Each structure stands twice: as structure tokens, then as C-alpha cells.
Amino acid sequence: MIVAPPDPVVLAGLATTRPGPAGASLLRAGLHARRLLLLKTLLVRVQRHRETVAPAVLRGFEAGWLLLERAERARPDVVRAVLDYPTTGAWLAAALTEPLGPGLDRHLAHLELLAVTAALRAGVEVDLVVDTPGGVLPLPGVGRVESGGAGRLRIDARSRAVRIGGGDGTGSRAVLRRRANGPARTLTGSGPGWRGLRALPGGATRLEDLDPYRLPPDMGIPARAAADHADTDHAGWADRWTAARRLLRGTDRERAIEVGRSVDAVVPLVPRGTRAIGATLSAAPGAVLMTPSAGAADMAETLVHELHHSKLATLHELVPLHRPHPPGRAAPTYRVGWRTDARPVAGVLQGVYAHLALADLWHRAARGSRAPGLPERWRVRSAQRFDHVHDQVVEALAILLESDELTNEGREFARQMRKHLASLSSGRRALA
Template identity: 40%
Template structure:
């Protein structure tokens, strides 16, 4: 595995553009490079933990085998491998493994590494011939799909033309995966492509720990139809924002609302994945996509630049949540709501909009502007921001001002984003 690059420097103008929620392509390149560097650090931390843990002999042998396979799978095309290694589900898996309890917990958490190696080989065309362990009889290939092998081991044979997965002692359940990720064979289920993007609908339960769970499957057709409608709304109102969604979101993971009422969230370990309950309207879905994508961008940025030095005490009140929030939650929420204020400002001013639609969009813009304006003093009047954090927050304030203001409106949002969570 390639060494992690050195420390990243974020130019002031890049910080300002990201703060305004509408960064340039080169700014995203920096964020992607930073995410990859962080991912390599986590892989090395995992390797170090395995080295010092008293694992069962068979678990250690399986890890050593899968680690070597991953290195071999990466070597023919490191750039292609990088896209798999940076997948949100892989980040979630590494953190779960690092947090696993004791040798037994770590041994169980390490099993999906073989599927990561298989997914990497699929992207690089590496030639592999090895036997992998399954988890509960299933082999997860992140970002691609799940093989219900119904056996403890699967033989993988891969090359430039694709990957053959053959359950040991069950050759009739072999699966052939093409380099484009499409698969065919008994027991294989692909992740559905989110139309018009490189992302996938992860409705198979693999979105975090890479362990396919047995649970009722969501209505895939309904999710894809709602995605199409949401992206169409964004394209008609804000083509730039629609292109950002299509480019950056790697997966949409269906979830059930949490105990605190949140219906969507972003996992800090898995940026570019949107975890959400089924949105009741296309507009609601569009808002969730923009909201959670903002969380991902800020989560990646915060791994590069220290924006504050506050602890995790939940002591701050904000307009979009009933419960007190930690300082980082205020910063994250302010940024996400600024992205929504920006979206509705552009919807309100789009050419050809009907007067009623324009009034409604301005009302939504004003609600989000008010929420951001209410939270900015919490940030700026504190002594918790770093120099970079001050520049970032002042830039948010300047962008909020640039969005304009309107008169008090009788219109209110019926589905306020108070149901959405911060980064976890």
C-alpha cells in the first residue's frame, strides 16, 4: 500500500470558496487527496492494532493473506484502486475494526477485508487466485454488490476481463463480475446505480460495516424514482448543485429514523455517503442530498485544517434542533443550512419561475438564512475558533449576506431540517 502523502496546506482562497459551499474543481481535488491520505493513515493504524493484538492463529493468517491480496490488487493501477479504498463503506469498516472489542471482536471485524481486496482487483484488473472467508455465508464487494455464497469460503480468480467468485464446494453458485461491476450468477445482487452519477443505492445493508444484514429490503424502484426526481429538481433550479451531487455522492444508504428523530445523517468515517430515511417528496430528497453533502465536505476539510479546539460538550442552542449541540455540531449545522439557503436563493431567482414558486422559494431561503444568522454569533463570539476557523466562519457570514434578504414571509417549511442529524 502506498505511503500517505505529507501534510496538506489549504490556501486561504480555497477555504473561502468551500465556506461559501460552492468550491471549484481544484478545491475538490484537494479534499479527495486529503481523504485518501486519511484513509491510508487509518489502514496503517489497523495494521498496527492487528500487530499488537493477541489474535487467534487462523484469524491472523486470514488477515495476513487478505492484506497481501489487497497489496497485489492495488499494484497494477493505484489510481483505480484508490477509488475503492476511499469508498465510504471502506472507511466505516476500518473505524468499526479499530473500535472492535478485544481479540475476538477484532477477528470478526477483519473478515470483510477479503471482499475489499476482491473489489480492488475488479477495478485494477489484477490477477489473483485465492480463497476468501465470508461473513455469515455472504461476501460483500464494497460499492458493487453481495454474493450469497451459502458457504464459509469463496475462491476468487481475477484478471483484466473480470472476477470469478466460486463458493467452495458450491460451484453452481459461481458469480462472474465484469470490470464495470455488473455481475451474474446464483446468489448475486448488485447495488443499483444512482442514475446520472457514479454513486450506488446501498440497500443491501453494506453501507457501514460491510456485513450484509438480513432485513426487509427497501423498495428499490421507489428509491431510484425519488432520486431521479430530486436530481431533476436540482438540475432545473441549480445545475451547478446538481452536478456536485452527481459527482460527489458515492452511496445513498436507506435508514430508519433514529431515537432522537433524525431522518438523515453523515458518518464522519464515511464521507460522500448519505444515510437517510425514505424522503416523502422529491424536494425533501433534494434538500437532504445538499444538506448531507455539505456535512461530508466539512468533515473532510476538518481532517485537514483544525477549525476549532472545542471539546464535545453539548451546551449550545440552535434553531434547527431542540437538544443542545456541541460546538462542532453548531459549526456543521450552520454550514449545512447555509448550503440550503444558497440553494433556495438560486431557486428563487431562476429565470421563468412562476410568481408563487418564487415567493415560496424566497420564504425557504429566509428560513434557512435566519437559522444560519442565529448560529453565527455562537461561533464568532466564542474563543474556540482557530485562525482558520475564524476565516472559514467569517466567509460563511459574508456568503450569507450575499444571498440577499427578503421581507418576513408567512410561508413556513412543513418539513424543517430539524429532523436531520449532524456528522456522527
């Protein structure tokens, strides 16, 4: 997908897992290019099979496309933010893999809601009536309106106030206020049925417990469930987020900044058992799915670990690091220290990258033992965990470097990871 060969220096920097402006810029550009490509692919699919799409859905899809174009002419930065939001990627993945029929029609109807969201944030005038399947009107990255059973809602946005009510123009259910200037990242709302996303303290990261695409059905074994907005302890999540960011800032300020800028959404999962769980979706970089953490250290580690799964997934779309396995043949699998099951080379690469990031974090925490405000137990825990994971990453890197499944870029990426781990290993005895 990438047009020009990547700068080897930038790739080497990404391989170390250390935050850097050049790497972040490459990944942001790659993510957006990927979203535009997938959106265009969906448009082509609809055009080729338009006779199979329900007429009302097709009209809404085409109206949404035109509205999205209007919003982009007014505020291209806002449209980019909407398209790059994690759940937009999950929606595109679902729509592009759904067979033709009613299921695809339901996904296609979501484009109009994305376009409405972009238009409202961009300050564009909107006056239209939209269907609300299930009695819910989602505005991705902003919130949702619960229609109270109404099958259609009218959106009237011809000023700074946006009124959302019954399809006949009566019975206003929600009022949104939008900024005339500024970044327009959020809309504030009130009124019956309005549910707005909460921003986590100190930045623009949302606690995403509203979007219908925040968690695919049947994810995980056993299947995981996304926490409902009404059942989410928003204050508790805010407290844990603040404590985790404070711990990261005291340990590694650059990583704390990267987490704040790169994690667009934290998706609460329903707990199952006592162990904290974190996950990411390759189609939705920037979203971290997790159960409530046991403490600041658990959450900080989960954020760093899962963010690096997202970073590597985005990079692999830009610069393939391993080759696809030939169809019809079982892919080789390998044993790694942090899993009980054997993993394909893609899983080994993902695991190495995420654990190298943690090793880097723990190394800094252990060496910065006397930093003001950092608890001693964090230093001790970090030293122990670095020592535990170090040999596991060494062994998994050997698997990667001996494999013929990596591309040339992937092999060099693995070499740079090994080089960075070696730089951390030089002071290993001093961490105890």
C-alpha cells in the first residue's frame, strides 16, 4: 500500500518501540490512507451491487456520501478525525466482509450517521430525517440519541444549536451545541434521550461505551461483552486512568504523551473473573478494550502493551513485515513464553513487539527507582517483570530471525528489536 520505500531510520526507530514524531507521523498517515482506501472499496462494492441493496438504504448511503463531501470541503480536519476514529475502522471491516443482503444493508446505513457526525462537528447545515434501527441514533465519537421507540428522527442543524426530534419535526428529544470555531472535536448535548461520551481526564481520549461497533460480536473465547453505558463506573475509570497516566509520566514522560495522543478510545469490557484483560482490534487501531484494572500499574502496562499491538498492525498494513501463508496449507506455529498455545509467525511478531515495549518501560521504571512520587513497589515489580520477560523476548526473537516467513523489512525490523533489547540488557544486573 505504501508508494515510496519507508525511511530505514524511521523503521528502526519504530522497532525500538520508543515514541518519536517521525514514526507517529508515518503511522497516522498510513492509517488515514488505509481508511480512504477501504471507504472507496466500499463505495465500489455498493455501485457494483446496487441492485441488491434496499432502495431506501441506497438513497441514504448516497445522501451520506454527498454530505461527507460537503463536510470535508468545510473542515477536512474534522472529516479526517471521524474517518480515523477506531470504530470507523471496525465498521468498514464489518461492511466489507458481510455478504450481500440485509446484513450488509444494516452496515451501509451507518455511513449516513458518520456523515451526519462529521457535518455537525464541521458546522455544516443539516436538515434530514434518518432511520433509527433499535430506537438508537449513534453519532460515532460523540454519543447517541435514544429515540424512545421512534423509528425515525429529524436532525435540524442550521445554527449553533442542533435539534434532534421526531421525524415529523415535533417533540425535540435532544439539543446539541457546537462550536463556531476551534478544533470542533466534541459536541455538548442535553435533553431526553441524549447520552454523551465521557472524555477521560487530561486529554481527548474517550471512554467509549456507546458505539455499536466498539466490539465485534463473539470476540474472544469465551466471547467478551462490552460494558453498557448505564453500567459503566465513569468516575472509577477516570480515577484509574489518571493514576495510570501519572505513573507513566513519572516513569517515562514520552510514553505517557504517546498514550495520551494515540489511544483515542478506551472500551470498557464486562469483567469475567478477577484477572484484568486487555485487547485490540487490528481493524480499529487507537482503541484499547479492557476490563477494569486492579491498579495504576496494571492499567499503565495494559495501555502500553495494547497500543503497541495497534502500532504494529498499522505498520504492517503500510510495510508488510511477514508474508501471507499460502492457502490450503497449515501455517507453522511456534511456542513463546507468554502463551500456552502455539502461535503463527504474525502472533509471535505481535507478542515480541508488545513485550519489548513493556521491557523498555520496566527497565526505565527499575532504573528510575528514586524518582519523586514513584512508589518503591513499582520499581521492585518492574525489575522482576523485566527479568522475567527478557529471556522470553530473546527466545521469540530467535524464532523470528530464523523464520523464512518474514519479508526483508520484517527481518530488519526484528534485528532492530534485538539490538534495542540488547541495549536494555547491558544494565540488567543493576536492576535487581
